[in-house]
Amino acid sequence: MKTKKLALFAAGLAAAAIGLRMVGCGSARSGRTTAAEKVYVAPGELDKYYAFLSGGQSGSVFVVGIPSCRILREIPIFEPRAAYGYAVHDGDPRRAELAATGGLWGDTHHPVLSEKNGVYDGRYLWINDLSNGRLGRVRLDTFETDRILKIPNLQGAHGIAAVSPDTKYIVVNGEFEQPTDGLVTNPAPYTSVVAFVDPEKMEVKFEVRVAGNIDIADTSKDGRYAFSTVYNLEQGKEQNSMMVFDRDAVAAIDIPAAEKAVAEGRGEIRNGIPILDPAEVPGIMTLIPVPKNPHGVNVTPDGKYVMASGKLSPTVTIIDTKTLKIVAEPEVGLGPLHTTFDDRGNAFTSLFLDSQVVKWNVQKAVKGAPDYIVDRINIHYNIGHLQAVGGETMHPYGDYLLALNKLSKDQYLPVGPDMPEAQELIDISGEKMRMLASFPTPPEPHDAVFIEAKILAPKVKQVFTPGPEAIAAGQESVVRTGPHEVTVKMTMTRSAYTPDHFEVREGDRVTFQLTNVETIRDMIHGFALPDHDLNVALPPGYTKTITVDAGKPGVYWYYCTNFCSALHLEMRGRMLVQPRDSNVAIPDWKAAQNVKGPVQGVPSTGAAR
Numbered sequence: 001m002k003t004k005k006l007a008l009f010a011a012g013l014a015a016a017a018i019g020l021r022m023v024g025c026g027s028a029r030s031g032r033t034t035a036a037e038k039v040y041v042a043p044g045e046l047d048k049y050y051a052f053l054s055g056g057q058s059g060s061v062f063v064v065g066i067p068s069c070r071i072l073r074e075i076p077i078f079e080p081r082a083a084y085g086y087a088v089h090d091g092d093p094r095r096a097e098l099a100a101t102g103g104l105w106g107d108t109h110h111p112v113l114s115e116k117n118g119v120y121d122g123r124y125l126w127i128n129d130l131s132n133g134r135l136g137r138v139r140l141d142t143f144e145t146d147r148i149l150k151i152p153n154l155q156g157a158h159g160i161a162a163v164s165p166d167t168k169y170i171v172v173n174g175e176f177e178q179p180t181d182g183l184v185t186n187p188a189p190y191t192s193v194v195a196f197v198d199p200e201k202m203e204v205k206f207e208v209r210v211a212g213n214i215d216i217a218d219t220s221k222d223g224r225y226a227f228s229t230v231y232n233l234e235q236g237k238e239q240n241s242m243m244v245f246d247r248d249a250v251a252a253i254d255i256p257a258a259e260k261a262v263a264e265g266r267g268e269i270r271n272g273i274p275i276l277d278p279a280e281v282p283g284i285m286t287l288i289p290v291p292k293n294p295h296g297v298n299v300t301p302d303g304k305y306v307m308a309s310g311k312l313s314p315t316v317t318i319i320d321t322k323t324l325k326i327v328a329e330p331e332v333g334l335g336p337l338h339t340t341f342d343d344r345g346n347a348f349t350s351l352f353l354d355s356q357v358v359k360w361n362v363q364k365a366v367k368g369a370p371d372y373i374v375d376r377i378n379i380h381y382n383i384g385h386l387q388a389v390g391g392e393t394m395h396p397y398g399d400y401l402l403a404l405n406k407l408s409k410d411q412y413l414p415v416g417p418d419m420p421e422a423q424e425l426i427d428i429s430g431e432k433m434r435m436l437a438s439f440p441t442p443p444e445p446h447d448a449v450f451i452e453a454k455i456l457a458p459k460v461k462q463v464f465t466p467g468p469e470a471i472a473a474g475q476e477s478v479v480r481t482g483p484h485e486v487t488v489k490m491t492m493t494r495s496a497y498t499p500d501h502f503e504v505r506e507g508d509r510v511t512f513q514l515t516n517v518e519t520i521r522d523m524i525h526g527f528a529l530p531d532h533d534l535n536v537a538l539p540p541g542y543t544k545t546i547t548v549d550a551g552k553p554g555v556y557w558y559y560c561t562n563f564c565s566a567l568h569l570e571m572r573g574r575m576l577v578q579p580r581d582s583n584v585a586i587p588d589w590k591a592a593q594n595v596k597g598p599v600q601g602v603p604s605t606g607a608a609r
């Protein structure tokens with residue numbers, strides 16, 4: 001008997017050990033509609049929301065339709081992507097920016113959207129690169145990265161937030177502390193900075209020094225405070241020495257007070273940026289003690305409270321945003337990491353260790369009512385971030401919540417040593433949460449932000465007005481502009497390049513000025529040149545100018561990489577590179593336009609004509 005009981009107990013433990021799958025996967029048919037019906041978007045129908053998922057070590061952002069969970073595209077930010085002709089070639093200004101600011105890779109964690117009057121206006125998305133201390137900006141009318149900013153005096157750009165309600169700044173937290181005096185020979189105590197970035201100009205306006213590691217960021221809804229969780233107030237450099245104190249803190253930076261101090265010249269200028277030290281400028285920062293190693297920090301939609309998730313403590317610390325005093329510290333479960341909100345006064349906190357989302361009522365918790373916990377749902381597994389649609393704005397939608405999970409284990413087919421990472425979509429429209437769907441994405445789902453499709457979709461540009469640099473049909477040419485320089489002015493339309501061939505010499509620098517002269521949407525043409533590390537994509541109306549070395553003598557077929565028509569495969573042309581000392585005459589591409597001209601340093605038997 002005793003043995004049987006032990007066996008049952010062991011079986012129960014085993015079930016718990018493989019996660020909580022048996023509990024979490026029940027009743028897809030509870031409620032009026034099935035879970036499948038809730039996420040089914042019929043072919044030809046459109047999703048209600050865009051979700052922007054950070055790509056983690058992919059250095060990008062993944063765009064997903066919600067509720068269908070269909071991946072719509074990837075926006076490369078910190079890594080070149082040949083598939084989108086992004087930063088592939090030296091002539092692409094994004095590639096030059098990436099190379100100059102830390103490298104052709106990144107680690108994106110926290111996407112934030114531009115706001116107007118406390119709601120998303122669909123202009124920009126910003127995301128951090130933790131690894132190289134950068135901030136990337138994506139234009140949401142084109143879904144393209146338009147700026148990369150290296151943040152001076154800061155390492156480990158981690159938590160970021162838009163300053164509500166009108167995106168006055170993007171706040172960027174430096175997680176990896178640095179010697180305060182900037183030296184390594186006789187290092188001073190290590191500190192970090194919070195950077196305040198002008199979102200339009202993409203330049204740092206000022207920084208505030210914090211004695212500790214600055215983690216996640218959010219801002220008050222009135223623009224007064226930037227809140228950050230801070231750990232390692234001990235300023236230790238190894239883990240043991242970081243775990244001495246009983247509590248760490250939420251830092252509340254008073255933005256107007258900091259701006260005034262900067263205007264009065266009270267900042268130390270380093271690398272052109274004023275750095276304010278709260279020890280020398282009292283009143284610009286308040287440290288609010290919270291349980292050790294807090295993680296997420298989130299402001300309620302009504303702006304009344306900011307809450308820090310305990311991580312090591314099973315509590316969420318609720319702080320009044322006016323008085324900066326702690327008003328409650330409710331227990332929610334093991335490993336609370338982040339909190340998001342619906343439109344009915346409820347908070348949802350991710351529990352990393354419990355692998356759960358817990359729903360709880362904010363006012364009941366503040367009042368100390370015992371029944372503040374509303375519901376719990378099992379997650380598969382070890383949830384990190386979570387986001388409810390609109391949960392970061394003043395007007396949450398209260399319908400869907402995305403759980404971004406660190407481990408998926410038994411949820412998908414094995415794909416090598418690395419299991420797919422996953423998200424789970426949860427229906428939060430009712431009193432009880434309901435699991436709807438899970439879907440994997442390439443590494444690594446970390447955080448997400450949503451915008452309603454009807455706000456953004458009408459603003460997305462698909463056909464562009466040709467700029468002054470555009471080449472019009474009939475204006476194509478191949479012209480020698482110097483002894484070793486050739487400019488090729490080329491147009492592309494279904495299904496041909498004009499010119500479809502031209503000749504240059506070994507040693508030439510060839511500048512392509514490429515215009516896609518199409519005028520209808522989704523008629524993108526690519527221009528790939530084998531063995532020249534070159535692939536660009538051009539939407540209708542776009543012009544791109546790129547210079548390459550002609551390379552070794554030979555015939556190089558440039559071809560279209562973006563499927564465009566039944567004759568897509570035939571959309572190609574030849575660049576013929578004559579040997580440097582060739583005595584073969586280079587023929588004119590067109591009688592009026594040619595590659596004639598003196599070629600210095602070429603033997604008399606050479607190709608100069």
Ligand SMILES: [Cu+2]
Pocket residue numbers: 494495524525526560561562563564565568571
């Ligand atoms: Cu094409």
